[in-house]
Amino acid sequence: MTTTPAETARAESRFVRLIAGVTALSRHRRLVMALVAVAIAAALVVDTAFPSYPIAGFYLVPVTIAALTTRVRSTLLVGLVCLGLGLGVITVYDRWDGPTVTVVCFGVLGGAMLIVLSFLLRRVEEAYEAERSTRAVLESLAAQLQTLQEVVVLDHDRPLSALLAEVMGRAMELSRSDGCLVYRYDGEQDALVRAAVAGRSAGEDLLPLTRQEHPVVRVHLTGAPAAQEHGPGGGGLLAVPLLVRAGAYGVLVLTYAAQRGFNDLDVRLAASFGGQAALAIENARLRDEVRQAAAAGERSRLARDLHDSVTQALFAASLKAEAVRRRWRPGSDEARANVEDLERLTRGALAEMRTLLLEMRSDALAETSLVRLLELLAAATEGGSRIEVHLDPGQVEGLPRRVSLALFRVAQEALRNVNRHSGAHRAWVMLESERDEVRLTVRDDGCGFEPSAVAAEHLGLRIMREDAADAGVRVQVESARGAGATVTAVWRNEELEA
Structure with a gap:
């Protein structure tokens, strides 16, 4: 049968x-x-x-x-x-x-x-x-292969958060975990910051690297997975490092409501999903680099076109305006003033265009000396207004690029405020250097203001301070009504100071 x-x-x-x-x-x-x-x-x-x-x-x-x-x-x-x-x-x-x-x-x-x-x-x-x-x-393994195929595809329409959410969801499903977290290392805070969360996860938002006894911090520092039957939250915890091309990005954490043991297969499964998350992060970073490179290429092309057309035209116009002022004898003071304004405006437009071309090409801006940048700013300010700018560049050498750019941005924002808000007739830009300190001062004889009564956003003071602080430059603004304003930016060379 x-x-x-x-x-x-x-x-x-x-x-x-x-x-x-x-x-x-x-x-x-x-x-x-x-x-x-x-x-x-x-x-x-x-x-x-x-x-x-x-x-x-x-x-x-x-x-x-x-x-x-x-x-x-x-x-x-x-x-x-x-x-x-x-x-x-x-x-x-x-x-x-x-x-x-x-x-x-x-x-x-x-x-x-x-x-x-x-x-x-x-x-x-x-x-x-x-x-x-x-x-x-x-x-x-079959589910991992499917996830890997989906993550590897460079889908420009899907943000990183969506890709991470999908990887974390599959990790929870196959590992039977109750929650999943992704921590990202933040260099400014020297801590792991929670970047993504899925399921019922009670992880902390911030984990300073000084807490080396914490399993998540230990995984980031050592680069080795960690499995604990009794995690910080009372239940099981499985953490694996997220390693990208630039180094350690952070940690992928699987959490469990109840206590449980882990075997080698559990750790390998979590590590594979950590690799997929790292791959998604790396792909997102590469896409950003491609976009930035494309934008930089487009800016360089526009800069070349502007240099070949507009800059040359402004240069020719400034030469002709100067020739007219020297050779022509106007019959009235008004005509003479108009000719002088024409020369001044063309010179200012030319200086401003050259500054703009440098800003459009980040490599050229970084290679240009701070003194040359300040000269262009002073000329552009004089050309675009009736403010007389006195420049005292001093002798400054060996500045780091990021510091040079930060001081340039401070001077640019300060002169922009002088032109827009101060009503000044004269402005002074001074660059001084000592053994371990570089000081930039921008001062005007305008109407002044009360710093405590003016919102920082109105004069760009907050943006000025934040951008300078990233390069280690400290900015101070002093002003009073009727006494003009003074912006001071100081950078200390800590290596020489030490």
């Missing part, structure tokens, strides 16, 4: 459910031992109360329970206890006869077979658990 595939599948399903039920019962050791003890006591009571040799078969009940739910040693121990009790009852009640000895022999044989059954069941359970683990690994 042959069986169909459907019947075979149903039989396998029943067998798997049986094994799963036995495995589940065996995890409750106290319950199993209680059942065995009750069965032994019941068999002993029945054996002593009813002197009939078939009653001796009751001793096989606790042995059967032990064979199905405990290890072989425990089953052997239960069998010996039952055999000893049975022999003890026979001896006490003097039941030694032929049928009783036969029953005892069959009972011993049945107990031995149950012990063998216990051994076989343990091997079947091990094979069943191995099969389940292998199947789970294969499913996780």
Whole structure:
């Protein structure tokens, strides 16, 4: 008689459910031992109360329970206890006869077979658990491959947050975690900052690197995964580093509400999702670099076009305006003033255009000396207004590029404010250098203002201070009504100072 595939599948399903039920019962050791003890006591009571040799078969009940739910040693121990009790009852009640000895022999044989059954069941359970683990690994690998294929694609329409959310969701699904977090290293705060969160995660928003005892901080510092059965939140925690081309980006953390242990496969699975998250982060960074490179290329092209057309035209216009002023003798003061304004405006427009071209090309701006930048600013300010700008550049050498650019931005914003708000006739720009300090001062003779009564955003003071602070430059603004304003930017060379 042959069986169909459907019947075979149903039989396998029943067998798997049986094994799963036995495995589940065996995890409750106290319950199993209680059942065995009750069965032994019941068999002993029945054996002593009813002197009939078939009653001796009751001793096989606790042995059967032990064979199905405990290890072989425990089953052997239960069998010996039952055999000893049975022999003890026979001896006490003097039941030694032929049928009783036969029953005892069959009972011993049945107990031995149950012990063998216990051994076989343990091997079947091990094979069943191995099969389940292998199947789970294969499913996780298939899901990882699908996720990896989705992440690797450079989808310009999907932001990094969406890609990380998808990776974190799959990590939670396959690792059966309750939450997932991504921490990003912030150099300014020297701490790990929570950048993304999914599920029920109770992680801290900020983890300073000084807290080296914290497992997440330790993973970032050492670059090695960490698995804790009792995490900081009370439940399990599994953390893996996020490594990109530039170095350590941060940490991917899987959190669990309850305590749980981890094996090597759990750590490898988390590490694979950490690699996928790092890949998504690196791809996003590369896309930003491509966009920035494209924008820089476009700015360079526009700068070349402007230099070849507008700058040349302004230069020619300034030369002609100067020639007209020198050769033409106007008949009125108004005409003379108009010619001088024309010359001044063309010179200012030319200086402002040259400054704009430098700003459009970041490499050229970084390579231009601070003195030359200040000369262009002074000329552009004089050309665009009637303010007389006095420049005292001093002797400054060896400034770091970021400091030079920061001082240039301070002077640019300060002169812009002088032109727009001060009503000044004269302005002074001074650059001084000492052994370990460089000082830039921009002063005017305008109407002045009360710094406490003016919002920083109105004069760009807040932006000026923030940009300068990034380069280690300290900015101070002093002013009073009717006394003009003074902007001072100071940079200290800490290496020389030390």
